[in-house]
Amino acid sequence: xxxxxxxxxxxxxxxxxxxxxxxxxxxxxxxxxxxxxxxxxxxxxxxxxxxxxxxxxxxxxxxxxxxxxxxxxxxxxxxxxxxxxxxxxxxxxxxxxxxxxxxxxxxxxxxxxxxxxxxxxxxxxxxxxxxxxxxxxxxxxxxxxxxxxxxxxxxxxxxxxxxxxxxxxxxxxxxxxxxxxxxxxxxxxxxxxxxxxxxxxxxxxxxxxxxxxxxxxxxxxxxxxxxxxxxxxxxxxxxxxxxxxx
Amino acid sequence: xxxxxxxxxxxxxxxxxxxxxxxxxxxxxxxxxxxxxxxxxxxxxxxxxxxxxxxxxxxxxxxxxxxxxxxxxxxxxxxxxxxxxxxxxxxxxxxxxxxxxxxxxxxxxxxxxxxxxxxxxxxxxxxxxxxxxxxxxxxxxxxxxxxx
Numbered sequence: 001x002x003x004x005x006x007x008x009x010x011x012x013x014x015x016x017x018x019x020x021x022x023x024x025x026x027x028x029x030x031x032x033x034x035x036x037x038x039x040x041x042x043x044x045x046x047x048x049x050x051x052x053x054x055x056x057x058x059x060x061x062x063x064x065x066x067x068x069x070x071x072x073x074x075x076x077x078x079x080x081x082x083x084x085x086x087x088x089x090x091x092x093x094x095x096x097x098x099x100x101x102x103x104x105x106x107x108x109x110x111x112x113x114x115x116x117x118x119x120x121x122x123x124x125x126x127x128x129x130x131x132x133x134x135x136x137x138x139x140x141x142x143x144x145x146x147x148x149x150x151x152x153x154x155x156x157x158x159x160x161x162x163x164x165x166x167x168x169x170x171x172x173x174x175x176x177x178x179x180x181x182x183x184x185x186x187x188x189x190x191x192x193x194x195x196x197x198x199x200x201x202x203x204x205x206x207x208x209x210x211x212x213x214x215x216x217x218x219x220x221x222x223x224x225x226x227x228x229x230x231x232x233x234x235x236x237x238x239x240x241x242x243x244x245x246x
Numbered sequence: 247x248x249x250x251x252x253x254x255x256x257x258x259x260x261x262x263x264x265x266x267x268x269x270x271x272x273x274x275x276x277x278x279x280x281x282x283x284x285x286x287x288x289x290x291x292x293x294x295x296x297x298x299x300x301x302x303x304x305x306x307x308x309x310x311x312x313x314x315x316x317x318x319x320x321x322x323x324x325x326x327x328x329x330x331x332x333x334x335x336x337x338x339x340x341x342x343x344x345x346x347x348x349x350x351x352x353x354x355x356x357x358x359x360x361x362x363x364x365x366x367x368x369x370x371x372x373x374x375x376x377x378x379x380x381x382x383x384x385x386x387x388x389x390x391x392x393x394x
Contacts, residue, residue, distance in 0.1 A: 153365065157367050172321075
């Protein structure tokens with residue numbers, strides 16, 4: 001009797017905890033696509049990781065950072081972090097370019113260009129399997145709040161917010177595609193539709209264009225704010241870089 | 247005598263109220279639950295079907311499913327369109343297409359004939375409605391053929 005009553009009492013709590021647990025987009029993919037991501041010899045994203053490893057050696061990153069497996073482990077799980085110089089959040093691609101420009105006197109790599117995607121994939125790959133762990137830095141709070149506001153704001157000719165798809169309708173089908181919760185834990189990733197590697201910003205631009213709204217320019221602070229919010233929303237999910245998505 | 251003087255007027259007052267309410271409710275419903283033709287010309291159901299089933303034009307099957315066996319990919323974010331023509335009148339269907347937000351401000355269904363009150367609309371779409379008045383009439387004509 002007492003046990004049954006306790007179970008009744010706890011059931012809603014357990015259900016709540018389960019609902020609050022974020023789910024990776026990986027879980028909604030077809031078994032073939034999941035198998036492609038799991039197998040490093042079949043995962044096309046590994047080509048970018050290998051290219052990134054070569055660049056790490058050739059372009060002087062190793063000179064300061066040494067073995068990335070040690071020095072870069074966990075970095076991607078924390079980003080965006082607060083950057084004093086910017087007096088705001090900086091994403092991983094921004095940090096890599098900061099090293100190039102300020103520490104190496106080299107030109108910044110083009111956003112979404114292959115070299116930066118390769119280096120970004122190689123660095124993020126060092127955190128594969130680690131949980132998303134956004135820093136509890138109060139200086140990030142304004143960006144996180146801005147990101148959340150952007151996530152909830154309706155936009156475009158179709159007048160839809162990110163939240164209307166990724167919170168309210170996650171798991172349902174938009175035409176043929178299941179709507180994922182919209183987590184940033186696999187980037188840069190290989191998307192079959194792109195037949196190539198892309199950053200989180202490229203993905204966000206796709207979603208913005210999908211509702212017929214004008215995407216922000218690559219590197220815009222709005223994307224970094226959204227990423228800061230998405231990372232806090234995804235806390236605990238394991239990093240998958242390089243993930244594969246349909 | 248003051249009591250005798252007030253009683254009849256209160257009675258007439260009460261007796262009138264249901265009429266007033268009915269008129270108000272009827273008026274509001276007539277305004278809010280249906281819309282007259284946008285063009286004055288009946289739409290073409292064949293063209294309407296093409297709009298509904300073409301992903302980039304109607305977008306309907308992103309969210310809805312319907313009796314379209316040739317369409318492999320249909321959505322499940324909204325009630326099915328089968329039987330829409332039996333459930334709703336012509337004017338009710340039109341209102342739901344033109345601006346469903348008037349019935350449910352939270353709806354995810356886009357307003358197909360409204361271009362104001364939107365944010366960050368892409369340049370290609372600015373100032374334009376999703377469908378034209380003629381296209382709305384075509385879709386309404388087609389939906390009316392979807393009977394149970």
